[in-house]
Amino acid sequence: MPIEINNVSYIYAEGTPFESVALKNINWNIDEGSMWVILGKTGSGKTTLIQTLNGLLIPKTGEIIIDGLSTKNQKTDIKKIREKIGMVFQYPESQFFLPTVLEELMFAPKNFNKNISPNKLYSILNLIGLNKNFLNRNPFALSGGEMRRVAIASVLSYDPKYIIFDEPTVGLDYDGRKKIWKIIDELKKLGKTIIIITHWLDELIPFKPNILHIHNHEISYIGTFDNFILLGEDELRKKNIVFSEKLKLYYCSLKNNIKLEKLFQY
Numbered sequence: 001m002p003i004e005i006n007n008v009s010y011i012y013a014e015g016t017p018f019e020s021v022a023l024k025n026i027n028w029n030i031d032e033g034s035m036w037v038i039l040g041k042t043g044s045g046k047t048t049l050i051q052t053l054n055g056l057l058i059p060k061t062g063e064i065i066i067d068g069l070s071t072k073n074q075k076t077d078i079k080k081i082r083e084k085i086g087m088v089f090q091y092p093e094s095q096f097f098l099p100t101v102l103e104e105l106m107f108a109p110k111n112f113n114k115n116i117s118p119n120k121l122y123s124i125l126n127l128i129g130l131n132k133n134f135l136n137r138n139p140f141a142l143s144g145g146e147m148r149r150v151a152i153a154s155v156l157s158y159d160p161k162y163i164i165f166d167e168p169t170v171g172l173d174y175d176g177r178k179k180i181w182k183i184i185d186e187l188k189k190l191g192k193t194i195i196i197i198t199h200w201l202d203e204l205i206p207f208k209p210n211i212l213h214i215h216n217h218e219i220s221y222i223g224t225f226d227n228f229i230l231l232g233e234d235e236l237r238k239k240n241i242v243f244s245e246k247l248k249l250y251y252c253s254l255k256n257n258i259k260l261e262k263l264f265q266y
Protein backbone atom coordinates (compact mmCIF):
# COMPACT_ATOMS: atom_id res chain seq x y z
CA MET A 1 0.00 0.00 0.00
CA PRO A 2 1.75 3.26 -1.07
CA ILE A 3 0.32 5.47 1.71
CA GLU A 4 -0.94 4.00 4.96
CA ILE A 5 -2.39 6.15 7.70
CA ASN A 6 -2.77 3.92 10.72
CA ASN A 7 -4.78 5.07 13.70
CA VAL A 8 -3.45 8.62 13.57
CA SER A 9 -4.43 11.22 16.17
CA TYR A 10 -2.99 14.71 16.47
CA ILE A 11 -3.22 17.20 19.32
CA TYR A 12 -1.72 20.70 19.12
CA ALA A 13 0.01 22.08 22.23
CA GLU A 14 -0.66 18.83 24.07
CA GLY A 15 -0.50 19.08 27.83
CA THR A 16 -0.81 22.88 27.84
CA PRO A 17 -3.88 25.09 28.50
CA PHE A 18 -3.96 25.68 24.70
CA GLU A 19 -4.36 22.00 23.90
CA SER A 20 -6.45 21.48 20.76
CA VAL A 21 -7.48 18.13 19.28
CA ALA A 22 -7.16 18.15 15.48
CA LEU A 23 -7.38 14.48 14.42
CA LYS A 24 -8.80 11.38 16.08
CA ASN A 25 -8.08 7.77 15.05
CA ILE A 26 -7.68 8.30 11.32
CA ASN A 27 -7.27 5.11 9.28
CA TRP A 28 -6.88 5.63 5.55
CA ASN A 29 -5.10 3.78 2.74
CA ILE A 30 -4.24 5.58 -0.48
CA ASP A 31 -3.58 3.44 -3.55
CA GLU A 32 -1.12 4.48 -6.21
CA GLY A 33 -2.82 6.39 -9.03
CA SER A 34 -5.98 7.00 -7.04
CA MET A 35 -7.73 10.33 -6.60
CA TRP A 36 -9.17 11.50 -3.29
CA VAL A 37 -10.99 14.52 -2.04
CA ILE A 38 -10.94 15.50 1.62
CA LEU A 39 -14.12 17.21 2.80
CA GLY A 40 -15.12 18.63 6.15
CA LYS A 41 -16.15 21.93 7.61
CA THR A 42 -13.66 24.53 8.73
CA GLY A 43 -11.56 23.40 11.69
CA SER A 44 -12.37 19.71 11.15
CA GLY A 45 -8.70 18.76 10.66
CA LYS A 46 -8.13 18.64 6.87
CA THR A 47 -4.98 20.78 6.80
CA THR A 48 -3.54 18.99 9.80
CA LEU A 49 -4.11 15.67 8.05
CA ILE A 50 -2.27 16.68 4.87
CA GLN A 51 0.55 18.18 6.91
CA THR A 52 1.07 14.83 8.61
CA LEU A 53 1.41 13.15 5.20
CA ASN A 54 4.67 14.82 4.23
CA GLY A 55 6.14 14.87 7.71
CA LEU A 56 5.51 18.58 8.41
CA LEU A 57 3.66 17.32 11.50
CA ILE A 58 4.56 14.03 13.17
CA PRO A 59 1.66 12.38 15.03
CA LYS A 60 2.46 11.09 18.49
CA THR A 61 -0.28 8.50 18.21
CA GLY A 62 -0.45 6.23 15.19
CA GLU A 63 1.81 6.06 12.18
CA ILE A 64 2.03 7.25 8.58
CA ILE A 65 3.88 5.09 6.10
CA ILE A 66 4.76 6.40 2.64
CA ASP A 67 6.07 3.73 0.26
CA GLY A 68 7.33 1.77 3.25
CA LEU A 69 8.89 4.80 5.03
CA SER A 70 7.40 5.77 8.38
CA THR A 71 7.36 9.55 8.98
CA LYS A 72 7.99 9.00 12.70
CA ASN A 73 10.95 6.65 12.29
CA GLN A 74 14.09 8.59 13.30
CA LYS A 75 15.99 6.75 10.58
CA THR A 76 13.66 7.97 7.81
CA ASP A 77 15.17 10.71 5.67
CA ILE A 78 12.19 13.12 5.67
CA LYS A 79 13.57 14.73 2.47
CA LYS A 80 12.88 11.43 0.69
CA ILE A 81 9.23 11.71 1.75
CA ARG A 82 8.97 15.40 0.75
CA GLU A 83 10.33 14.50 -2.68
CA LYS A 84 7.49 12.02 -3.13
CA ILE A 85 4.70 14.30 -1.91
CA GLY A 86 4.18 17.62 -3.66
CA MET A 87 2.01 20.21 -1.90
CA VAL A 88 0.23 22.96 -3.79
CA PHE A 89 -0.85 25.41 -1.14
CA GLN A 90 -4.02 27.47 -1.20
CA TYR A 91 -2.23 30.79 -1.64
CA PRO A 92 0.50 30.25 -4.26
CA GLU A 93 2.22 33.51 -3.42
CA SER A 94 3.06 31.94 -0.05
CA GLN A 95 5.18 29.41 -1.96
CA PHE A 96 7.16 31.92 -4.07
CA PHE A 97 10.34 33.64 -2.94
CA LEU A 98 12.53 34.04 -6.05
CA PRO A 99 12.51 36.91 -8.60
CA THR A 100 11.65 34.92 -11.76
CA VAL A 101 9.41 32.01 -12.66
CA LEU A 102 12.45 30.16 -14.07
CA GLU A 103 14.29 30.38 -10.74
CA GLU A 104 11.16 29.23 -8.90
CA LEU A 105 10.91 26.19 -11.19
CA MET A 106 14.62 25.34 -10.83
CA PHE A 107 14.72 25.66 -7.04
CA ALA A 108 13.09 22.43 -5.88
CA PRO A 109 14.90 20.09 -8.32
CA LYS A 110 18.21 21.61 -7.17
CA ASN A 111 17.17 21.10 -3.56
CA PHE A 112 16.43 17.43 -4.24
CA ASN A 113 19.60 17.00 -6.35
CA LYS A 114 17.55 16.33 -9.45
CA ASN A 115 18.24 17.56 -12.97
CA ILE A 116 15.54 19.25 -14.96
CA SER A 117 16.18 19.31 -18.70
CA PRO A 118 14.93 22.17 -20.91
CA ASN A 119 12.59 19.68 -22.59
CA LYS A 120 11.10 18.68 -19.25
CA LEU A 121 10.70 22.35 -18.34
CA TYR A 122 8.88 23.06 -21.62
CA SER A 123 6.65 20.02 -21.22
CA ILE A 124 5.64 21.27 -17.75
CA LEU A 125 4.92 24.75 -19.16
CA ASN A 126 2.89 23.13 -21.90
CA LEU A 127 0.92 21.10 -19.36
CA ILE A 128 0.06 24.16 -17.29
CA GLY A 129 -0.76 26.18 -20.43
CA LEU A 130 1.86 28.96 -20.12
CA ASN A 131 4.41 29.85 -22.81
CA LYS A 132 8.21 30.24 -22.52
CA ASN A 133 7.95 34.02 -22.07
CA PHE A 134 6.62 33.40 -18.58
CA LEU A 135 10.00 32.05 -17.47
CA ASN A 136 11.41 35.59 -17.20
CA ARG A 137 8.35 37.00 -15.44
CA ASN A 138 8.23 37.97 -11.78
CA PRO A 139 5.98 35.34 -10.12
CA PHE A 140 4.46 37.98 -7.85
CA ALA A 141 3.35 40.01 -10.88
CA LEU A 142 1.13 37.32 -12.40
CA SER A 143 -2.64 37.00 -12.31
CA GLY A 144 -4.16 34.78 -9.59
CA GLY A 145 -4.81 31.99 -12.10
CA GLU A 146 -1.29 32.20 -13.57
CA MET A 147 0.25 32.17 -10.08
CA ARG A 148 -1.76 29.07 -9.24
CA ARG A 149 -0.50 27.36 -12.41
CA VAL A 150 3.14 28.34 -11.72
CA ALA A 151 2.74 26.94 -8.18
CA ILE A 152 1.62 23.65 -9.73
CA ALA A 153 4.57 23.76 -12.15
CA SER A 154 7.04 24.30 -9.31
CA VAL A 155 5.73 21.11 -7.69
CA LEU A 156 5.82 19.20 -11.00
CA SER A 157 9.45 20.28 -11.48
CA TYR A 158 10.65 17.56 -9.08
CA ASP A 159 8.17 14.97 -10.34
CA PRO A 160 6.49 13.88 -7.08
CA LYS A 161 4.45 10.69 -7.14
CA TYR A 162 1.71 12.10 -4.91
CA ILE A 163 0.31 15.63 -5.29
CA ILE A 164 -1.83 17.36 -2.69
CA PHE A 165 -3.89 20.40 -3.65
CA ASP A 166 -5.27 22.61 -0.89
CA GLU A 167 -8.34 24.35 -2.34
CA PRO A 168 -6.86 24.57 -5.86
CA THR A 169 -9.64 26.68 -7.40
CA VAL A 170 -10.45 29.07 -4.57
CA GLY A 171 -10.76 32.69 -5.75
CA LEU A 172 -10.64 31.86 -9.49
CA ASP A 173 -13.31 32.61 -12.08
CA TYR A 174 -14.98 29.86 -14.13
CA ASP A 175 -12.31 29.91 -16.84
CA GLY A 176 -9.48 29.84 -14.28
CA ARG A 177 -11.10 26.95 -12.41
CA LYS A 178 -11.64 25.03 -15.62
CA LYS A 179 -7.92 25.38 -16.49
CA ILE A 180 -6.91 24.02 -13.08
CA TRP A 181 -9.27 21.02 -13.38
CA LYS A 182 -7.90 20.29 -16.85
CA ILE A 183 -4.35 20.27 -15.47
CA ILE A 184 -5.44 17.96 -12.66
CA ASP A 185 -7.11 15.72 -15.24
CA GLU A 186 -3.84 15.53 -17.20
CA LEU A 187 -1.91 14.66 -14.03
CA LYS A 188 -4.40 11.93 -13.24
CA LYS A 189 -3.91 10.50 -16.74
CA LEU A 190 -0.14 10.57 -16.15
CA GLY A 191 -0.74 8.24 -13.21
CA LYS A 192 -0.16 10.70 -10.36
CA THR A 193 -1.90 10.05 -7.07
CA ILE A 194 -3.99 13.12 -6.31
CA ILE A 195 -5.44 14.38 -3.05
CA ILE A 196 -7.57 17.53 -3.06
CA ILE A 197 -9.08 19.61 -0.30
CA THR A 198 -12.09 21.48 -1.60
CA HIS A 199 -15.54 22.65 -0.60
CA TRP A 200 -16.90 22.52 -4.16
CA LEU A 201 -17.95 18.95 -4.70
CA ASP A 202 -19.94 19.60 -7.86
CA GLU A 203 -16.75 20.60 -9.71
CA LEU A 204 -15.45 17.10 -9.10
CA ILE A 205 -18.29 15.16 -10.72
CA PRO A 206 -16.25 14.45 -13.90
CA PHE A 207 -13.48 12.85 -11.80
CA LYS A 208 -15.58 10.85 -9.33
CA PRO A 209 -12.76 10.83 -6.77
CA ASN A 210 -12.92 8.76 -3.61
CA ILE A 211 -14.19 10.75 -0.67
CA LEU A 212 -12.80 11.14 2.83
CA HIS A 213 -15.14 13.23 4.95
CA ILE A 214 -14.01 14.45 8.35
CA HIS A 215 -16.40 15.56 11.05
CA ASN A 216 -15.27 16.61 14.52
CA HIS A 217 -11.73 15.46 13.66
CA GLU A 218 -12.86 11.89 12.88
CA ILE A 219 -13.66 10.12 9.63
CA SER A 220 -17.41 10.24 9.07
CA TYR A 221 -17.36 8.81 5.53
CA ILE A 222 -14.76 6.99 3.48
CA GLY A 223 -15.67 5.49 0.12
CA THR A 224 -16.75 6.14 -3.43
CA PHE A 225 -18.01 9.41 -4.86
CA ASP A 226 -21.30 7.97 -6.08
CA ASN A 227 -22.15 6.28 -2.77
CA PHE A 228 -21.44 9.57 -1.00
CA ILE A 229 -23.82 11.49 -3.29
CA LEU A 230 -26.41 8.75 -2.90
CA LEU A 231 -26.54 9.53 0.84
CA GLY A 232 -28.85 12.28 -0.38
CA GLU A 233 -29.45 15.94 0.33
CA ASP A 234 -30.54 15.70 4.00
CA GLU A 235 -27.67 13.49 5.06
CA LEU A 236 -25.12 15.56 3.10
CA ARG A 237 -26.46 18.80 4.53
CA LYS A 238 -25.66 17.39 7.98
CA LYS A 239 -22.13 16.91 6.66
CA ASN A 240 -22.05 20.57 5.64
CA ILE A 241 -22.15 19.78 1.91
CA VAL A 242 -24.02 22.25 -0.27
CA PHE A 243 -26.32 20.20 -2.50
CA SER A 244 -26.12 22.47 -5.54
CA GLU A 245 -28.43 22.20 -8.56
CA LYS A 246 -25.64 20.35 -10.36
CA LEU A 247 -25.29 17.82 -7.52
CA LYS A 248 -29.08 17.40 -7.42
CA LEU A 249 -29.08 16.61 -11.13
CA TYR A 250 -26.22 14.16 -10.68
CA TYR A 251 -28.00 12.56 -7.70
CA CYS A 252 -31.15 12.08 -9.84
CA SER A 253 -29.13 10.57 -12.68
CA LEU A 254 -27.58 8.08 -10.25
CA LYS A 255 -30.90 7.23 -8.60
CA ASN A 256 -32.58 6.63 -11.96
CA ASN A 257 -29.58 5.06 -13.62
CA ILE A 258 -29.50 7.64 -16.40
CA LYS A 259 -26.12 8.36 -17.98
CA LEU A 260 -25.51 12.12 -17.99
CA GLU A 261 -21.69 12.05 -17.79
CA LYS A 262 -21.23 14.25 -20.87
CA LEU A 263 -23.23 17.02 -19.25
CA PHE A 264 -20.68 17.36 -16.46
CA GLN A 265 -17.47 17.39 -18.54
CA TYR A 266 -15.36 20.54 -18.74
Ligand SMILES: Nc1ncnc2c1ncn2[C@@H]1O[C@H](COP(=O)(O)OP(=O)(O)OP(=O)(O)O)[C@@H](O)[C@H]1O
Residues within 6 Å of the ligand: 012, 013, 020, 021, 022, 040, 041, 042, 043, 044, 045, 046, 047, 048, 049
Ligand atom coordinates in the same frame (compact mmCIF):
# COMPACT_ATOMS: atom_id res chain seq x y z
N1 LIG B 1 -1.00 25.63 14.99
C1 LIG B 1 -2.09 25.30 15.69
N2 LIG B 1 -2.10 25.41 17.03
C2 LIG B 1 -3.20 25.05 17.75
N3 LIG B 1 -4.35 24.58 17.20
C3 LIG B 1 -4.39 24.47 15.86
C4 LIG B 1 -3.27 24.83 15.04
N4 LIG B 1 -3.61 24.60 13.74
C5 LIG B 1 -4.88 24.14 13.76
N5 LIG B 1 -5.34 24.06 15.04
C6 LIG B 1 -6.67 23.56 15.45
O1 LIG B 1 -6.80 22.21 15.01
C7 LIG B 1 -8.10 21.97 14.50
C8 LIG B 1 -8.01 21.51 13.05
O2 LIG B 1 -7.49 22.57 12.27
P1 LIG B 1 -7.19 22.43 10.69
O3 LIG B 1 -6.51 23.68 10.25
O4 LIG B 1 -6.52 21.14 10.45
O5 LIG B 1 -8.69 22.37 10.12
P2 LIG B 1 -9.20 22.51 8.61
O6 LIG B 1 -10.25 21.48 8.44
O7 LIG B 1 -8.05 22.48 7.67
O8 LIG B 1 -9.84 23.95 8.59
P3 LIG B 1 -10.00 25.00 7.36
O9 LIG B 1 -11.02 24.41 6.41
O10 LIG B 1 -10.52 26.24 8.03
O11 LIG B 1 -8.65 25.20 6.73
C9 LIG B 1 -8.89 23.28 14.67
O12 LIG B 1 -9.62 23.19 15.86
C10 LIG B 1 -7.80 24.33 14.78
O13 LIG B 1 -8.22 25.40 15.60
